[in-house]
Amino acid sequence: MIELSGLRKVYPSPGGDVVALDGIDLTVERGTVHGIVGRSGAGKSTLIRCLTGLERPTAGTVTVDGVTISDLPENRLRTARRKTGMVFQHVNLLDSRTIADNVAYPLEVAGVRRAQRAARVAELLDLVDLGHRASAYPAQLSGGQKQRVGIARALATEPAVLLCDEPTSALDGETTRQILGLVRDLRDRLGITVVVITHEPSVVRETCDAVTLLEHGRVVQSGTLAQVVTQVGSPLSRALVPVPDVPPGRRRRLVEAVFATDAVSTATAFGAVAGLGDDVEVLSATVEPLGALRVGRLLVDTPQERTDEVVARLRAAGLDPLAAPAGDAGQEVA
Ligand SMILES: Nc1ncnc2c1ncn2[C@@H]1O[C@H](COP(=O)(O)OP(=O)(O)OP(=O)(O)O)[C@@H](O)[C@H]1O
Known part of the structure; x- marks a missing residue:
């Protein structure tokens, strides 16, 4: 048009x-x-x-x-x-x-x-x-x-x-x-x-x-709302689905994924981090409406040496995760 x-x-x-x-x-x-x-x-x-x-x-x-x-x-x-x-x-x-x-x-x-x-x-x-x-x-x-x-x-x-x-x-x-x-x-x-x-x-x-x-x-x-919000860490994703407050605590490596529930089901996305063991901690797992969409977010705190494994699990579930740079391991994502 x-x-x-x-x-x-x-x-x-x-x-x-x-x-x-x-x-x-x-x-x-x-x-x-x-x-x-x-x-x-x-x-x-x-x-x-x-x-x-x-x-x-x-x-x-x-x-x-x-x-x-x-x-x-x-x-x-x-x-x-x-x-x-x-x-x-x-x-x-x-x-x-x-x-x-x-x-x-x-x-x-x-x-x-x-x-x-x-x-x-x-x-x-x-x-x-x-x-x-x-x-x-x-x-x-x-x-x-x-x-x-x-x-x-x-x-x-x-x-x-x-x-x-x-x-x-x-x-x-x-x-x-x-x-x-x-x-x-x-x-x-x-x-x-x-x-x-x-x-x-x-x-x-x-x-x-x-x-x-x-x-x-x-x-x-x-892009469409689904496209921009699932580009995790991008300016529009940050502005449209701000990172939720997570409880303070130690931070090792943060891995984040955002997904539209019509592309990846919540069961698949959240299930991807199940069974990873106690040293991988889910800090936040949310689903919220965004216009006609429902958008999910996963925020995972993982030991440095297990980052690749966590990222691979999320990728296999159809997500496009972002691992915070190693130097930011101790910081909140924002
Ligand atoms: N008629 C004009 N003559 C000279 N410069 C102009 C003119 N109109 C806009 N500009 C300049 O062009 C740039 C873009 O301005 P524009 O008004 O399009 O921005 P904007 O994103 O709409 O800003 P705002 O949200 O403040 O309205 C600015 O640097 C502005 O100063």
Whole structure:
């Protein structure tokens, strides 16, 4: 659905050029929610602006739903932009218009007739569960409700892609959960492709099918949730399934494995360390939900000389374990 190839964006600035995106190759599959994460300045917003065509890449291509928007002349870009809806952290609603009229606005701009508009607006407000507030004004709504209106408005022109820039950063925990639930629901009901920029691992955990980590304008790690979390020790695995607290005690060599339970059963994974003897200690064996997945983790403390044996056992069970470097034997993994 979205293909980025060799995407590069350089901003000239008096102090020297700023390389915001430095050769991004990325595919976002149709009908999935894809998270883009990274520290401030990593290039997330620039990436989204390139996806909307608001920003022209310095090099490389951006293809959305089969159209290479980075090559389009300005006059064709406007129509192409209707393929993407945008949702921002702070929803910019027109205060003097009702909720229904706010959602109708992009349809007016697109020249949709009044009767059709009314039907579509009713449908959109129902979709975000705000049909009963159609005649309310923005000032009468909560933050979460305003965000729902923003989402309905972004969907008005039936975009194939919904781009969300920190959609829940300004919301409390419960409202965040509701909005993320709505995003998942839209993916399932409309088959829409969603790109979510976020700095919150919880947003990725609860909503995303796949995730990409950017650093200094480059892709550091990317894949489905199952792929990135099972790359044990990788930055996204650490962020999405943090190492649990384990009881303090002596540490020899730590061996860690993370697995998705639909790939390796818990019985196989946890059974792999059974019968290794008392000097190999399981510090933690957990299973937790991660979006639609269930993710297991094994943390094993082993005598230095038995590390290879433990690693081999876990590999034979289909896991991809990581032994902490020998020098770290006395440290907690974190
Ligand atoms: N219009 C611009 N002119 C010059 N430099 C820019 C411009 N826009 C962004 N940059 C620079 O490009 C880099 C990437 O910025 P970008 O806003 O894409 O990062 P980000 O990951 O979205 O950060 P944040 O999470 O803080 O929004 C930064 O170094 C930023 O200062």
